[in-house]
Every structure is written in C-alpha cells, then in structure tokens.
Amino acid sequence: MSDEVLRLEGIGKTFNQGTALEARVLQDINLRLGRGELTALIGPSGSGKSTLLNLIGLLDVPTAGELYLQGRPTRSSDDATRTRMRNESLGFVFQFHHLISAFSVLENVLMPLIIRSGRPSAEAVELARSLLQEVGLERLADKKPTEISGGQQQRVAIARALVTRPPLLLADEPTGNLDSRTAASVFDLFRRINEQFGCSILVVTHDPRLAASCPRTIELVDGRIVSDGASIPRPP
C-alpha cells in the first residue's frame, strides 16, 4: 500500500466563475501528505484555509487540478462515490463539534458507525468505549453533551472522528472556542492520537504555538502556499 494519503496537483478554486462575482480563492496548490504526518495549515483570515479543507474533505469540488485520496482521483467522481470515499477515508473535527444533545456521549461517538451500517455491533460499542478511554472520558459515556465541559465535548468529537479509523483526520480550528489551557490539552490529544493510531492529521489553526507543536506547517497566503516545511519550535 502507498504511504501517500493525499496528493493535490495544481488545485484551484474559483467561486462564481464567469460572473461579476467571480472570486479566485485558491491557485495552483500542490501538496502531498504521507501516512502518519501531523501537519498544521496556517494563514491569515481569508487566505483560503477552510476552502482548501472543504476540497480535501470532498465537501466541495475544485475548479482546476486533481485531488487524489489514497491514490484515487476524486475530481470527476459522482456524489455517491465521493460520499463513500469520504466515509471510508476521512474523519472531521470542527470548531463547533455538532454533537447531538439528545444522545449520550457514547451514542455520539457511535454515530458514524450507526449511519454507515445501522444498529452498532458489540465490537463497535467496544471500540467506541476504548476511544472514550483514549480521550480520557470513559466515565462520562452515559452523560449528555450538555452535561460536560467544552473541552470534554471537543474530546468526544475527536473520538467520534476516529471511530471509523480514518487514515486522514481533518480538523478546522478545533481549539478555536477553547481557553488556552484546554486548547493545549486537546492539541496534546491530537499528537497522542497521531502517534498511537498512525493516522495523518491536517489541522487548521490560528494559534502559532499550536502550529509550532506540529512537525510540519503549511502556510497559505492569498490562496497560494507560500511555505511548507518543518515547523519552527517556539518557547513554551
């Protein structure tokens, strides 16, 4: 199996192409993510980070170039194929975690498996419990999301994103609404998950300290990659 999880070749995104509202947001993005890499995506507001993450997450389609997920081209795939590839290969963690308040923490973690194949098997429940243990929340499995803190809710969202064992985890400002100590501990969790599960993680962050704790940082400015390399360590 290839060690390459993701490859972007000449990716561009222009919204409202051919109209007065045309907006060229991404240009000539070339990028390769290997298995098990932990990478930060940084850049000023409006530089195109979320747009790029949406393309990588197969939630939107580029207007130029090709995007390969685990070696498979995606641009001309139909919606059903893209949905299948998304469910098989990707996990998502967002700033606002969208946990379902009527369900318990455990049921929320199980949700991707329930969507995939209905009633969860005993193995699925066991996997969800072990992920909750991994994120330090096994004792809260029966609580509702409203009964736990923001940092704990984000940990539930991370466990939920991992329950399908995705080779690539995408995170968009996952610590954006957390205080700095809680943000640092959620980021520690990303590092531990990366080491333990070997999944590749691409995380958009505005926080330079958090970015510096990733081995690799990619910087976008005005829709282009302006730097891509080893992160510069910062003092704690």
Ligand SMILES: Nc1ncnc2c1ncn2[C@@H]1O[C@H](COP(=O)(O)OP(=O)(O)OP(=O)(O)O)[C@@H](O)[C@H]1O
């Ligand atoms: N659907 C759309 N139609 C037109 N323009 C869009 C659309 N989506 C995003 N844009 C524009 O693309 C640019 C990049 O937006 P994007 O949200 O990707 O930036 P970002 O780097 O994630 O910003 P932030 O850090 O503030 O979240 C912005 O100028 C935005 O207005």
